[in-house]
Amino acid sequence: MRTLAERAGVSSATISLALRGHPRISAATRRRILRLAEQLGYRPDPSIAKLMLHLRTRRPPGFQSLLAALTTVPEAEEQPYLRELRRSAQARAEALGYGLTVLRVAADAARRPDLERMLRARGVDGILLLPMAAPREFRPLLDWRKFSVVSATNAVLAPQFHRVVPHQFSNALLLCEELTRRGYRRLGLVMNSRHDLTVGHGPSAAVVWQNMLGGTERVMPLIFDPAGAGDLREWFERERPDAIIAEGADNAQDIARQLGLRVPGPVGFVTTNRSGPSVFAGIEERPDEIGAAAIRLLTSLIQHGEKGIPKVPTVTMVAGAWVEGRSVRAPSRAAPRKAATA
Template sequence: MPNRNPTTREIAAACGCNQSTVSHALRGHSKIPSETRKRIRAAAEKLGWRPNPLAAAYMAHLRTTRTPAFQASLGFLNTHPESGHINNLPLYMGRHYRGAQERARELGYALEPIWLHEPHLTARRLASILRNRNITGLIVAGILRPSEILERLDWKHYAAVALGFSFTRPQLHRVAVHTSHGFHLMLTKAVEFGYRRIAVVVSRSYDNRVDHGVLYPTWFLQKHLPRTHRILTHIFPEPTEDAVPGIQAWIAQNRPEIILGEEIVWQSLRRMKWRVPQDVAFINNDWSPEYPKTAGFNQHHELHGSVAVDMVVAALMQNERGLPAVPRLTLIEGEFADGLAAPPKTEIPTISQPVNLL
């Protein structure tokens, strides 16, 4: 094997193409067809070419210190079953999109949303759209309803990353929050704040979607807390209006001191006219900066989108496309966000007005 990397001139001579094409191909640029990139890279490796980590580091430095030129578009596959408009996405999905859009812009890419439930959209039609827009990098939003389109898409043409745990067919690289750490953190905070009668009230669909990251830490702490403390659980099927009466009846019967729950649980409390935190404290499982008075688990959704873009762009640069042989799961740690809705128990008497989270 040669002691030095061959020059682009030498590689170009071996491949029968020009130096510019070689340079773009070795950097995984989407302007060079996939088969051409593979052929040039194979020829380069045969001549002893290896990526230069110092050059890669220098180019990364340049990309972060100057405004990048437009390179290509990435696709954001919107899985919302009812609306294709980005502004109508669930709050966490909208934050995923904004984080991905900002990071894509920093790297010189555009991010194009594509609604998977567009009438008459098929896998063949989706492939045609992606081909016409020269999109080979995809970010798949969390699945709210299964899509046969994604199962039938020919993934060998794309570098793709899914957001969350819910997308399982086919298996892609994924970025998700460390939910089990999050619920362990919230429960631990409730104990630290002096609450002894603690409730976890979530939907079964949510626990399933996060790979049982709710109930596993809950059951673990139930076994290891002192007998003076109790963790109660109420699991309802779906976070819909149909669940509200059952949630309200369970809360009224069990009267917890603090509840860890979803948004539908908070709405149920409001309709019961219970004061927060005077009658019951509340920790939101998915804290949002749009409601800073709440307490809860900040999942850093914008970071999920940003990391997904980094992973897709890295795969494109390394000419890695298709379904991974061993999918990677990147977990993002969240953090506890303090808020008036769940203060230390000793501070509740000093709070004269219930918290208005609207």
């Protein structure tokens, strides 16, 4: 490192920070030092690197820079999933020495030069895109080239940033597996088309696969326009599902009310996003893990000077967990649970 410092004409501390991708060192200086290190055949000593990491993490990190989290969801309309994701992201950001401020923007996603000026004036280096009120494009909102960006939602249709989201397809397959363990054979999905788009069609694709190839009987999902009225009763009488898969507890409760069904009752109910205490069984999407993973990725982009829309966006999918509830019957002892598939 001393040799690198002499060749680069900088201090040893600058070399150390540059090799660790610290945001205090400019991207141009980091690239120059990394090229020089490669030319000289520099390789870090893993034992010393491990010791220095231990010493650094024993000290509470100081404030490094500010992150902004954007959403179109008003605070009064936040669901438990968004609140937990936001709380987890805040905690992880603070643990890494970053501040995190939540900004709520209009749902029209129009150009906001005032927002961009404010972000720049506050020294915001990275933006976390939280779940939105509705799926839409956000390309005109900001000059994205000025920020490192990670999306924690599929609702940002464009631009395509690196994402950390629930594994919707795998989660829905797990729902189907748990229902079949309990003896349900006609699995019916009820979901509005806007939410189906937001979650990347994962639940609808998984349920169709299950009913076509997974061993249960064929039931046509009810994917309805949220602006219109889906003919729920006609669908129920035609398809005769013995279990209904809904978005959340409120949606499941509303479906049961419209059909005059008791919960618990002969028809089972599960939800694709179960949050907090509930009579409904379903999938807990682990928003705490998603928020923490999104911040880890965002700070990594900042430290490596990666800004703007990536050429090859990556998607990190977090598997959910089944949570029991009284809305379904107990599993049959004759049907052991299979290993979950991704």
